[in-house]
Amino acid sequence: MTKRFLLAAVAALALPLPAFAQTAPDPAALRDAALKDDIAWDITEGLTTEIGQRLAATEAEARARAWSVAKLEAMGFRNVRIETFKMPVWVRGEETAEVLGPHAQKLTITALGRSGSTGPKGVEAEIAYFPTMADLQAAPAGSLTGKIAFISHSMVATQDGSHYGVFGAARRSGPQIAASKGAVAVLIRSIGTDYHRNPHTGGTNWAEGTKPIAAAALSLPDAEQLQRLLKRGPVRMRLLITPQFKGEGESGNVIAEVPGSDPDAGIVLIGGHLDSWDIGTGAIDDATGVAIAAAAAKRVMDAGQPRRTIRVVWFGAEEPGGFGGEAYAKAHANERHVLATESDFGADRIWKFDVNLPEGAKGIGDRLATVLGPLGISRGNAVAGGGTDVGPILRTGVPSISLHQSGLRYFDYHHTPDDTLDKVDPEQLRQNVAAWTAMTAIVANAPEDIGTVRPGRGE
């Protein structure tokens, strides 16, 4: 030990540090240990293999909750429980599409979430083609009567995933607009970036009082095939799309905790969503998300009791419309949350983070920048938002930190049959766990008091 070091140590001991700070683990050490993590892989592999798809409010999602409780208890978390809630149930039926006439051929489709039904006899109609949402919006009222609207768009892969917001409108509101103009059904070019014959599902929204019409996505190869056929002349198609709305069902959030030493310091909520669409096994959407949050919490827990309670929430029913996040915010409105953040964008490398922290807790962002830098993560200049699940709680003024995964591959698999375990890169998953572990440790043990914030964009 050098003389200089000894003096520094003595000086440090002389500082009036709060008691918890003396035992708080070093986030950098936790980060580096997490680069060898296999907890998140184990959860992702188990959930996607033993349960597979986990459509909200179905028996599969209920089995996933039971699986999750057993897993989280085995990991040593406390207060592991399920908080159920009610929600409308929608399930997929048959879905086929064929071009009629001289170029007769089948096309590959998948119904959008909350699609209406063509009825068991299907519908047969001419295609009305809209290259963009603006073209659809410009179509005169009543001009789609008796037609199948086909909506395309120009989404490409982006690192920040921003094209999903922009071009996703074709899925979220295109069917509603087409229905309002008389369409009997809607086809969209999948909101995706891959060229495999696996269309991308995802929820669509109907205005109050609109009777849902059949709405389905074509894979990109099929959408471009239809465009080529339309260049040759009018196209007539037969669609059979028979999903069902099955009334009210039950879903639930699975919650697990690492109790903190200071009950007044507030709760740090980290999570992801347990449900998935029904056509893949929900690996990147969002088994990896729940796995990353739980792995990070477990690593902080094993390093010693944190100052703040860490609450891991595996939300139910995110895909059909964020029912789990709404139910959570309602049930826990009276608790003090000092952070709420979720992982719901796959598990490719995190490359950037943003924060939304109150003035008195800005130091957390600085410490985060220092510890995440070596992982190849830079500090962004946006106000951290949340996602579907933590959105409702963030809207009450709870601070947030967003760790942004790369979106360059995400929309190749998102909401398709191709969302399977093999799409998860174990090395990139470990980088995610390392970043989440460091972030969770820093916030859970932060000496600052963490107040409320003005919600970021989108909350």
Next chain:
Amino acid sequence: MTKRFLLAAVAALALPLPAFAQTAPDPAALRDAALKDDIAWDITEGLTTEIGQRLAATEAEARARAWSVAKLEAMGFRNVRIETFKMPVWVRGEETAEVLGPHAQKLTITALGRSGSTGPKGVEAEIAYFPTMADLQAAPAGSLTGKIAFISHSMVATQDGSHYGVFGAARRSGPQIAASKGAVAVLIRSIGTDYHRNPHTGGTNWAEGTKPIAAAALSLPDAEQLQRLLKRGPVRMRLLITPQFKGEGESGNVIAEVPGSDPDAGIVLIGGHLDSWDIGTGAIDDATGVAIAAAAAKRVMDAGQPRRTIRVVWFGAEEPGGFGGEAYAKAHANERHVLATESDFGADRIWKFDVNLPEGAKGIGDRLATVLGPLGISRGNAVAGGGTDVGPILRTGVPSISLHQSGLRYFDYHHTPDDTLDKVDPEQLRQNVAAWTAMTAIVANAPEDIGTVRPGRGE
């Protein structure tokens, strides 16, 4: 004109060249012009868009023949005709697979060509897992009674495509072996190299007297999911696979010619196959093949009448077992062919060629090496074989030249729904046309007499 050039021209005129050689086009010039080709793309786009899938002996394949005749006549070929033949018809039915019990989930399958049926009620049985064909072969007689055999393998992408031969045995003969040991059905890991939920179909073979059992391929993600489930304990599955053998039907070869100036010099046969499996649109297998052959013949035709007749054959019913090639060889046994070669390995860059030429025509191989070198194509040291379609005619001693495309991507798409136009790279397709054009020009105008050969391996 320089004096030196003039002297060279005079010297050339003094050589005793055969008459045809004075007007034969320069293969290098044809090669370079073909690097701007759009004929092959036009055919590939038209066939895959206007017809789509072209399952042998179905209405779709018949439509494709009519389309082909119109196209080849419009291109200016002579003697355009269809030569029909009879063959057994097999068509796909329903195909679903589900794991039963605590890990209940659906898996994605597609029936193999000539699969038997489970009957409309399906079968329910335990999985017997064989990591390799050797393991299946080692299973005792009767040991699979009442079970579903699941056969895996270790195929990876190879530039020469050789793993298809080795590991493809799981598809070609695995079901027959499993049936002989009592299996009620067979699942195989797709003979493919991609991780998309699109299983690879393809023909399987039954020994004389064996009653076909249901046989289907799992996509790679599904095959690995099943392997993970098997590690956890015995797996019981329900399969519903209901294809049908529909008796005898009609298919046909489409033939077009560029008549040569010397009827005694023999026929140069180049082609590909017109039919496809039913689940994709047969772009790389084999719309590009028929397109490359026709584009090359058209380019040589447009440069002036060749010495030899170039015969373009778009074979029917290759996929279910080479019925078109057999019918052609039988119908044309009395004609003198001096070359027969096909393109049936997609349209990624050609990187190597092999020849099987008689001693007196070895110069053709040397001239080919010179003209193909600038395209990045080297001369291999194997004896050129053929493929399913030209195999029967090659077995009679007809010479061949094989232009080998890269197989590194081929088995990502082969026999899957993903075999669609977007998988064809227009630039690589042009390189193919350039090589085929140069090769066709050289052989069709070769001054040598081209005799017969000892057939290469596999013919």
